[in-house]
Amino acid sequence: MSVRYRNPEGARSKPSLYSHVSIVPAGNLAFIAGQVSADAGQRDNEFKCQFNEVMEAIAGILKDLGADFNCVAEFTTYLTDPAHIPVFRELRNELFPDLFAGEGYPPNTLLVVQRLGEPEWLLEMKTVVRLPEQDE
Amino acid sequence: MNAKVSYSNPPSSGTPLGLYSQVARVTPGEMVYIAGQLAPGSFEEQFEAVIAQIGAILGDLGTDFDSIAKFTTYLVDSADIPEFMELREKAFPKLFKGDAYPPNTLLIVQRLVQQEFRIEVEAVVRMPD
Numbered sequence: 648m649s650v651r652y653r654n655p656e657g658a659r660s661k662p663s664l665y666s667h668v669s670i671v672p673a674g675n676l677a678f679i680a681g682q683v684s685a686d687a688g689q690r691d692n693e694f695k696c697q698f699n700e701v702m703e704a705i706a707g708i709l710k711d712l713g714a715d716f717n718c719v720a721e722f723t724t725y726l727t728d729p730a731h732i733p734v735f736r737e738l739r740n741e742l743f744p745d746l747f748a749g750e751g752y753p754p755n756t757l758l759v760v761q762r763l764g765e766p767e768w769l770l771e772m773k774t775v776v777r778l779p780e781q782d783e
Numbered sequence: 784m785n786a787k788v789s790y791s792n793p794p795s796s797g798t799p800l801g802l803y804s805q806v807a808r809v810t811p812g813e814m815v816y817i818a819g820q821l822a823p824g825s826f827e828e829q830f831e832a833v834i835a836q837i838g839a840i841l842g843d844l845g846t847d848f849d850s851i852a853k854f855t856t857y858l859v860d861s862a863d864i865p866e867f868m869e870l871r872e873k874a875f876p877k878l879f880k881g882d883a884y885p886p887n888t889l890l891i892v893q894r895l896v897q898q899e900f901r902i903e904v905e906a907v908v909r910m911p912d
Contacts, residue, residue, distance in 0.1 A: 655843035668840055670910070671814040721816040729894045754818030756905050758857060759894035775816065 650720055650777050652751030663736045664743045665755040671720045671777045679708055679774040681725065687767040694731050697770045698738045705774055706746070712778060716746040720775040722755040727769050729759050735770070787812060787909045788852055790883035801868045802875045803887040809852045815844060815908040819857065821900045826863050829902050830870045837906055838878070848878040850908045854887040857903040861891050867902065 652666035682704040684697040709715055726735060735757075743752055763771050790804035799805060817840055822832030841847050858867065867889075875884055885906075895903050 655840045665818060667818050667820075668844065669816045670844075671816065673812045673814075676814075720814070721818070729898075732896060754816050754905075756819035756855075756857075756903065757896045758892045758903075761893050777814075 649717055649749075649779070650753070652749075652753060654751075664739050664752045665722075666751045667754060669720050669754050674780060675778040676720070677712055677714070677776040677778055679705065679776060681723075681763075681771040681773040682708075683763065683765070683768045683771050687765065687769070694734055694769050695738060697768070698735065701770055701772050702742060702746075705772060708774075709776065712776065714776055714778055717748055718776050718779060719753040720777050721753050723773040724755055724757045725760050725763060725771040725773075726757070727760060727763060731769060732757070732759075786810075787911060788850060788885075790881070790885060792883075801887075802871050802884045803854075804883050805886065807852045807886050809909045812912055813910040814852075815910055817906040817908065819855075819895075819903040819905040821895065821897075821903050823899055826866055826901050827870060829900065830867065831874070833902060833904050834874055834878070837904065841908065844908070844910065846908065846911055849880055850911060851885040852907045852909050853885050855905045856887055856889045857892050857895065858889070859892060859894055859901050863901060864889070 651670045653668045653670060654666050655668060682701045684700040686700060687693070687697060690696050706716070709718065724735070726732065787810045789808045790806065791808065792799060792805045796805040817837060820833045820836045822829045822836065824832065838848065841850065856867070858864065
């Protein structure tokens, strides 16, 4: 049994691709450290480049763990500039339908912080994963 | 109180600074992750609505506040900390059956998803079997 996403009626409406709740069956969990761009700089579309690199990094780790995006229990997203919020949503709206097979998307908590580990990092994403059982 | 989640303050840890515990011990079982909840209004209105929304989600899932393994609370202004502490002291004894409360990590961030939001609370929950 895998992670299920849900939006209870008591919750506020949501503006983009996340759910208020994920229901995670008992099993092994993995906690993935916040992923950042390995190539950050002053590129055209720097935020988009970093978003794609972060998502690729998470995809690679999930694959190594024998899991995929449908195993994600929750994301936490850190941005350094509120001006990137609409871009982040747009990029997520474009990408997530290709990454997630089932109905719904993981809960995400979006935070704008003063700085990340390196000054050129614009985005960091942390992930909690429910690992599939061997026989799933 | 919930047999699946128990709160404690080990002797080696400092006394909590408000209504939270240093430790939640959680038995294996189904977990629920609730996205950070937000609401408009004054700080007090935001606090009350956010807690009510978490309560409504817990109710919808067939559980209650005693199933919470931990909270993370984000504020945008450290000047709101005393009001947060006061509101929590008023609200939590009515929401939790025991006299101990879930661990909470309190953080001040630059901004939440919309400018008007001053508090966001996310929760991890251990579902009853």
